[in-house]
Amino acid sequence: xKSIAIDMDGVLANVYSQFVRMHAEEYGKIIxxxxxxxxxxxxxxxxxxxxxxxxxFFRTAPxxxxxxxxxxxxxxxxxxxxxxxxxxxxxxxxEKQSWLNEHxxxxxWKQIVFCxxxxxxxxxxxxxxxxxxxxxxxxETILFTQPHNELTDPGIHKRVNSWKEIGxxxxx
Amino acid sequence: xKSIAIDMDGVLANVYSQFVRMHAEEYGKIIxxxxxxxxxxxxxxxxxxxxxxxxxFFRTAPxxxxxxxxxxxxxxxxxxxxxxxxxxxxxxxxEKQSWLNEHxxxxxWKQIVFCxxxxxxxxxxxxxxxxxxxxxxxxETILFTQPHNELTDPGIHKRVNSWKEIGxxxxx
Numbered sequence: 001x002k003s004i005a006i007d008m009d010g011v012l013a014n015v016y017s018q019f020v021r022m023h024a025e026e027y028g029k030i031i032x033x034x035x036x037x038x039x040x041x042x043x044x045x046x047x048x049x050x051x052x053x054x055x056x057f058f059r060t061a062p063x064x065x066x067x068x069x070x071x072x073x074x075x076x077x078x079x080x081x082x083x084x085x086x087x088x089x090x091x092x093x094x095e096k097q098s099w100l101n102e103h104x105x106x107x108x109w110k111q112i113v114f115c116x117x118x119x120x121x122x123x124x125x126x127x128x129x130x131x132x133x134x135x136x137x138x139x140e141t142i143l144f145t146q147p148h149n150e151l152t153d154p155g156i157h158k159r160v161n162s163w164k165e166i167g168x169x170x171x172x
Numbered sequence: 173x174k175s176i177a178i179d180m181d182g183v184l185a186n187v188y189s190q191f192v193r194m195h196a197e198e199y200g201k202i203i204x205x206x207x208x209x210x211x212x213x214x215x216x217x218x219x220x221x222x223x224x225x226x227x228x229f230f231r232t233a234p235x236x237x238x239x240x241x242x243x244x245x246x247x248x249x250x251x252x253x254x255x256x257x258x259x260x261x262x263x264x265x266x267e268k269q270s271w272l273n274e275h276x277x278x279x280x281w282k283q284i285v286f287c288x289x290x291x292x293x294x295x296x297x298x299x300x301x302x303x304x305x306x307x308x309x310x311x312e313t314i315l316f317t318q319p320h321n322e323l324t325d326p327g328i329h330k331r332v333n334s335w336k337e338i339g340x341x342x343x344x
Contacts, residue, residue: 005292081292087281093265109259110289116282120177120253122294122310138294 001079003123004170005113005137006071008084008096010129010146012104013061015052019044022051038151052089059095063103066163072106073171082107083121085133086114127166131157142166173251175295176342177285177309178243180256180268182301182318184276185233187224191216194223210323224261231267235275238335245343247278254279255293257305258286299338303329314338 009015016036023045024030031044042048051057074080082100086092093114100107113121118133127142128134129149134141134157141157143149144166160166181187188208195217196202203216214220223229246252254272258264265286272279285293290305299314300306301321306313306329315321315329316338332338 003292083292087269087284087286090266090269090281093269093286094262097259097262097265108288109262112259113285113287113292114259114265115285115287116280120175120255120285120294122292 001077002125003079003081004074004125004127005081005083005118005121005123007126007128007130007133007144008082008086008100009058009061010064011127011144012064012067012071012082013058013099014064015057015061016041016147017062018057018060019048019051022054022057023047033147036147038148040148044147053091055091056095058089058092059099061099064163066167068103070163070167070171071104073167075106077171078125079123080107081111081113081121081123083113083115083118083126085116085118087116125170127160142169173249174297175251175253176246176297176299177253177255177290177293177295179298179300179302179305179316180254180258180272181230181233182236183299183316184236184239184243184254185230185271186236187229187233188213188319189234190229190232191220191223194226194229195219205319208319210320212320216319225263227263228267230261230264231271233271236335238339240275242335242339242343243276244278245339249343250297251295252279253283253285253293253295255285255287255290255298257288257290259288297342299332303327314341 020031036044084096086096119136123139125140126137127144129144129146143154143157143159145161192203208216256268258268291308295311297312298306298309299316301316301318313329315326315331317333
């Protein structure tokens with residue numbers, strides 16, 4: 001059974017929707033898709049660090065479309081691991097754990113990894129929205145499209161734009 | 173630079189000392205080294221699961237002798253990762269993080285991994301007190317002696333009995 005390491009923020013959890021909502025609450029302005037395109041989150045949202053450290057940021061994040069049903073099917077055919085760089089935001093650990101337990105009841109504790117750097121992760125496939133995680137991974141690398149990476153050439157990584165595309169790739 | 177994945181419980185954190193203390197508080201009897209030798213923790217301490225789920229169990233664990241000073245030196249010469257199967261005990265995440273921050277200030281958040289199964293871990297060397305973690309690891313495997321494993325033939329793994337021995341192995 002092949003193993004898949006799946007990122008949380010920007011792959012399962014819609015963190016952009018949290019950034020946009022909190023930015024609007026703070027500044028009364030809705031940031032558009034065009035404004036976010038191709039720019040690091042920290043450039044688009046000057047308060048990004050404050051937002052991610054706010055209680056509830058991770059706990060109340062919406063799901064990225066279709067991730068629940070496709071992940072449930074992947075979980076039957078692959079050894080699935082949810083791998084999140086949670087140690088960067090110490091308060092996020094409990095929120096992320098609760099969020100996973102709520103939305104992905106088919107994922108058990110043995111399948112969750114909260115790390116700092118992902119260079120210690122070994123799997124056959126990695127799905128992530130950040131080049132810094134994919135670039136040194138030795139298996140098959142899937143770049144999940146998010147506004148910050150959508151203008152960048154994926155290079156050796158395969159780009160997918162949705163969970164539907166992930167299903168088409170891995171559930172045939 | 174070679175990477176080392178180092179377990180927490182039973183390698184850095186002296187969990188046996190916590191078990192013995194809490195068992196004595198509960199039953200008024202000090203379990204001896206002979207009674208612990210070669211037996212799973214759960215057999216020796218019938219309340220083991222209750223103890224590990226008690227607030228403070230991980231936060232107040234004493235350090236295993238010499239681990240601080242040897243780990244600080246290893247950290248200069250190796251890419252060190254602290255890898256703990258913390259997801260088994262959800263309340264342990266924050267306690268373990270605080271404990272690491274208190275005792276190992278030279279370890280930064282990028283070097284910490286809280287996982288369930290360790291089969292997703294990739295490194296050159298793994299130091300652990302459990303065969304279940306070492307047996308499927310593909311790099312060099314070091315079995316750290318603890319009462320539960322001390323009567324078992326280490327097989328393909330190299331046994332070390334102390335952090336001093338780890339220093340002799342990796343800091344020559």
